[in-house]
Amino acid sequence: MPVLEVRDLQKHFPVATGTLLRRKTGWVKAVESINFSIEAGETLGLIGESGCGKTTTAKLILLQERPTGGTIRFDGEDIGGLHGDGLMRYRRSVQVVFQDPFASLSPRMRVGDIIAEPLEIHTGMTRQQLQQRVAEVLELVGLSPDVAKLFPHEFSGGQRQRVAIARALATNTRLIILDEPVSALDVSIRAQIINQLEHLQDTLGVSYLFIGHDLATVAHISQRIAVMYLGHLVEIAESTELCAHPLHPYTQALLIAALPAHPDAKQERIAITGEIPSALAPPPGCRFHTRCPHAMPRCSVEAPVSKEVAPGHAVACHLF
Numbered sequence: 016m017p018v019l020e021v022r023d024l025q026k027h028f029p030v031a032t033g034t035l036l037r038r039k040t041g042w043v044k045a046v047e048s049i050n051f052s053i054e055a056g057e058t059l060g061l062i063g064e065s066g067c068g069k070t071t072t073a074k075l076i077l078l079q080e081r082p083t084g085g086t087i088r089f090d091g092e093d094i095g096g097l098h099g100d101g102l103m104r105y106r107r108s109v110q111v112v113f114q115d116p117f118a119s120l121s122p123r124m125r126v127g128d129i130i131a132e133p134l135e136i137h138t139g140m141t142r143q144q145l146q147q148r149v150a151e152v153l154e155l156v157g158l159s160p161d162v163a164k165l166f167p168h169e170f171s172g173g174q175r176q177r178v179a180i181a182r183a184l185a186t187n188t189r190l191i192i193l194d195e196p197v198s199a200l201d202v203s204i205r206a207q208i209i210n211q212l213e214h215l216q217d218t219l220g221v222s223y224l225f226i227g228h229d230l231a232t233v234a235h236i237s238q239r240i241a242v243m244y245l246g247h248l249v250e251i252a253e254s255t256e257l258c259a260h261p262l263h264p265y266t267q268a269l270l271i272a273a274l275p276a277h278p279d280a281k282q283e284r285i286a287i288t289g290e291i292p293s294a295l296a297p298p299p300g301c302r303f304h305t306r307c308p309h310a311m312p313r314c315s316v317e318a319p320v321s322k323e324v325a326p327g328h329a330v331a332c333h334l335f
Contacts, residue, residue: 016090016091017052017053017054017055017088018053018057018089018090018189019053020086020087021049021050021051021052021085021086023048023049023050023084023085024046024086025044025046025047025083026045026068026072026075026080027042027044027045027083028043028045029041029043030043041295042295043295044294044297045068045071046068046071046072047068047247048247049247050321051241053222057222058216058224058237059225059238059239059240060225060234060236060237060241061226061240061241062228062229062230062233062241062269063228064228064244064291066291067243067246068245068294069226069243070194072243073111073194076192076224078094078102078106082095089108103137106137107133108187109189109190109191109192110133110191111183111194112176112179112180112191112194112196113179113194114196114199116167116172116178116179116199117167117168117172117175121167122166122167124166124167125164126163126165126167126178127146127164129182130149130181131145133182134148134185137186138186149181149185150163152182152184153178153181155181155215156177156181157211158177162174172199172201172204173200173201173207176196176197176200176208177208177211179196180215184215184219188221189221189222190221190222190223191223192223192224193223193224193225193226195228197209198228212236223237225237229273230272230273234254234257234273237254238253238254239251239253239254239327240252240257242257242269244265244302245294245302245303246294246297247302248321248331249303249330249332250265250328251321251328252327253327256325257270258270262332263303263331264287264303264309288306291306292305300314300317301315301331301333309334314333
């Protein structure tokens with residue numbers, strides 16, 4: 016059974032105009048009928064351009080937003096109906112690490128108190144037990160327990176992100192949403208954080224939803240990758256399969272942009288022009304057809320259905 020299973024998930028935000036008498040004038044379709052699952056100890060990468068719905072998907076899983084339609088199941092249980100003790104158990108099991116570690120850590124709290132705060136909310140640990148658990152998770156992320164008395168501004172960016180990961184692990188978390196956790200860090204530090212995340216996964220068996228826009232980074236850490244464009248999943252496959260045989264034109268463009276070829280190699284460039292359309296007025300048919308170099312008349316009137324073209328490799332494109 017998957018740890019997390021998402022089926023036909025939708026999120027539409029109403030758009031209203033006016034000051035006193037506000038009228039609803041439309042809907043922003045941020046997420047539109049997406050499907051994926053995450054197994055225990057697996058990393059699923061979710062990539063796409065800014066504004067494609069990646070962070071909205073994360074907020075739906077974290078119950079920061081309520082879905083317009085579809086279901087999210089954790090260990091087979093629909094989280095939409097959780098309340099009371101069940102909701103508290105879910106929040107202990109699912110945590111998040113944000114993009115900017117400086118903004119996500121309170122500058123007025125010591126690191127030990129930051130990590131202990133979720134334990135104080137969700138457990139009945141004594142002060143001594145809290146200190147012991149804080150020391151344990153700090154060591155897990157490669158920091159000395161002595162740093163618990165320091166403030167976030169006394170750390171480098173990479174160290175602050177380790178503190179954020181330690182906080183996410185404190186409650187024996189089973190799934191961590193990693194929302195572009197290395198994009199705000201120096202290139203030299205990114206590999207250290209990625210290696211630390213992989214070590215923690217091997218040690219603890221925790222699952223990750225790794226959100227990013229850099230296919231090279233996502234491909235390095237993920238077992239499977241889902242490609243998102245304007246609220247839709249256009250392709251999903253195992254990481255090695257997706258990088259070796261990208262099928263959707265959008266995936267091909269992301270791959271070429273992220274992984275430069277050998278200088279002497281002759282590699283066809285995928286010409287994608289224009290900006291990503293607005294989710295308030297998405298184009299009809301395939302949402303990518305306005306930028307696709309292979310667009311056909313059919314693409315502008317008929318939305319493609321995701322089809323499995325190889326074991327574990329599905330793509331939503333009329334070319335297939």
